[in-house]
Amino acid sequence: MPHFFFIFIFTIFFPISFVLSRTTPLPSQTTVLDVSFETQKVQNVFFTDFNALNSLNQAEEVNPFEDSSSALSFQLHSRLAIEGIGSHQDYESLFMTRLDRDSARFNSILTHLNLVVQGDGLANLKPEEESELSSLEGMEMPVVSGVSQGSGEYFSRVGIGYPPSQAFMVLDTGSDVNWVQCNPCADCYQQADPIFEPGNSSTYHTMSCRARQCQSLDVLACVKDTCLYQVSYGDGSYSVGELASETITFGGEGGASAANIAIGCGHDNEGLFTGASGLLGLGGGDLSFQSQINASSFSYCLVDRDTKSTSTLEFDSITSLDAIIAPLLRNLKTSTYHYVDLTGLSVGGQPVPIPPSTLQLKDNGDGGVIVDSGTAITRFPMEVYNALREAFVKGTPDLTLTNGVAVFDTCYDLSQRKTVEIPTVSFRFSNGKEWSIPAKNYLVPIDSKGTFCFAFATTSSSMGIIGNVQQQGTRVSFDLKNSLIGFSNDKC
Numbered sequence: 001m002p003h004f005f006f007i008f009i010f011t012i013f014f015p016i017s018f019v020l021s022r023t024t025p026l027p028s029q030t031t032v033l034d035v036s037f038e039t040q041k042v043q044n045v046f047f048t049d050f051n052a053l054n055s056l057n058q059a060e061e062v063n064p065f066e067d068s069s070s071a072l073s074f075q076l077h078s079r080l081a082i083e084g085i086g087s088h089q090d091y092e093s094l095f096m097t098r099l100d101r102d103s104a105r106f107n108s109i110l111t112h113l114n115l116v117v118q119g120d121g122l123a124n125l126k127p128e129e130e131s132e133l134s135s136l137e138g139m140e141m142p143v144v145s146g147v148s149q150g151s152g153e154y155f156s157r158v159g160i161g162y163p164p165s166q167a168f169m170v171l172d173t174g175s176d177v178n179w180v181q182c183n184p185c186a187d188c189y190q191q192a193d194p195i196f197e198p199g200n201s202s203t204y205h206t207m208s209c210r211a212r213q214c215q216s217l218d219v220l221a222c223v224k225d226t227c228l229y230q231v232s233y234g235d236g237s238y239s240v241g242e243l244a245s246e247t248i249t250f251g252g253e254g255g256a257s258a259a260n261i262a263i264g265c266g267h268d269n270e271g272l273f274t275g276a277s278g279l280l281g282l283g284g285g286d287l288s289f290q291s292q293i294n295a296s297s298f299s300y301c302l303v304d305r306d307t308k309s310t311s312t313l314e315f316d317s318i319t320s321l322d323a324i325i326a327p328l329l330r331n332l333k334t335s336t337y338h339y340v341d342l343t344g345l346s347v348g349g350q351p352v353p354i355p356p357s358t359l360q361l362k363d364n365g366d367g368g369v370i371v372d373s374g375t376a377i378t379r380f381p382m383e384v385y386n387a388l389r390e391a392f393v394k395g396t397p398d399l400t401l402t403n404g405v406a407v408f409d410t411c412y413d414l415s416q417r418k419t420v421e422i423p424t425v426s427f428r429f430s431n432g433k434e435w436s437i438p439a440k441n442y443l444v445p446i447d448s449k450g451t452f453c454f455a456f457a458t459t460s461s462s463m464g465i466i467g468n469v470q471q472q473g474t475r476v477s478f479d480l481k482n483s484l485i486g487f488s489n490d491k492c
């Protein structure tokens with residue numbers, strides 16, 4: 001009997017005293033993750049009515065951008081708000097589909113970069129100006145851009161033409177050309193809104209091949225002095241049509257508008273762009289939307305992907321005073337991508353030991369770290385990722401590791417926990433500023449049973465990418481005039 005009693009006392013009290021005596025790290029070096037809340041949110045995905053289109057249109061009338069600090073803003077929605085959960089039976093299946101899209105997206109950016117960095121690339125692919133192409137077949141080009149099959153994760157509500165037709169557009173910081181599916185369709189995929197009808201717009205004009213915007217295209221052709229464009233995305237999806245100038249309206253009916261914006265009127269479109277009408281290019285090139293409206297800045301706040309909340313994509317708005325500011329860099333080989341001067345990472349307040357050169361953007365176009373709205377998971381070169389993961393695992397000795405899932409090799413079973421205290425992960429920039437990532441943006445649920453994974457991945461490429469999972473709930477501001485980027489947590 002005394003033996004049993006002793007064992008009872010030992011098993012009950014030893015673990016507790018062990019937990020109590022554990023040295024607690026300083027508060028600023030750790031962040032609390034609300035496991036119950038995140039798990040509940042994931043479960044709620046299957047009980048939320050994402051039948052978006054109707055409710056969105058109503059919401060727009062009731063709430064005309066009252067939270068926006070800029071007259072030039074579009075509503076911004078996560079993919080779930082348009083697509084709903086589709087045929088997914090559980091969160092894990094939804095999550096895996098996202099990861100597949102994400103790999104496709106990442107690979108298409110790498111393919112594009114390899115083309116431009118390796119030199120001859122795009123220019124040689126350009127058909128002779130004024131060449132008379134009798135069919136669009138002649139425009140098939142191995143040119144790829146940021147968006148791959150259905151990879152758009154965030155969408156804006158944009159007014160096209162006059163009177164404006166409202167359309168969902170994929171928001172893409174990884175490409176420049178704006179386009180919309182357009183009647184008459186040779187081949188159009190299914191979209192949520194009616195297909196754009198140029199004949200119904202009094203401001204629609206096709207562009208001449210001599211137009212500056214036409215000459216800025218990577219792939220163009222000319223038929224009877226009408227400028228034809230083609231954009232292709234790594235996985236075989238593409239849009240082909242004529243380049244037009246059109247009016248774009250912000251913030252629903254009666255909003256501000258920008259005239260003479262070059263936008264592709266796509267008659268032949270292939271791919272799964274998730275019911276969106278087209279794409280809004282927010283890359284750094286001349287044809288991107290913000291370049292064309294001469295905006296000095298733009299910002300977006302990527303709402304939580306698992307909710308139907310909305311936010312805004314804004315132009316010429318002021319960067320929040322509490323933003324963590326960092327330098328933006330240009331790749332000398334391509335202006336499309338937005339590079340941030342990331343020089344280091346910290347875990348639990350301690351710098352992660354990585355040679356600074358591993359994150360550096362080289363003059364030959366290699367390396368560097370881009371900020372992208374369409375890629376989900378942040379990726380780093382192997383050496384950087386391994387050091388980051390090692391530091392994080394070291395900082396979480398009391399969490400139960402479990403099997404890796406897909407690209408994630410560091411996952412935890414938190415099914416028995418309500419909250420956990422984890423080391424803060426932050427990004428350090430060349431100007432010494434440090435952006436601390438919210439805990440829920442780097443330890444993410446991958447099912448509804450309490451499995452959470454460290455949401456970073458490795459890449460064999462020398463380029464790193466800051467993805468939208470890490471940007472959720474953060475207003476990311478691009479100050480184009482001063483080449484600065486700002487991150488403000490909790491500013492959606």
Ligand SMILES: *[C@@H]1O[C@H](CO)[C@@H](O)[C@H](O)[C@H]1NC(C)=O
Pocket residue numbers: 165194195196197200
């Ligand atoms: C274009 O206008 C016609 C005639 O007013 C209308 O029936 C049709 O729905 C409009 N199409 C679109 C896509 O707005």
Ligand SMILES: *[C@@H]1O[C@H](CO)[C@@H](O)[C@H](O)[C@H]1NC(C)=O
Pocket residue numbers: 258259292293294
């Ligand atoms: C932007 O600037 C260019 C060049 O200065 C000018 O041609 C164009 O009209 C401007 N666009 C807008 C929308 O202000």
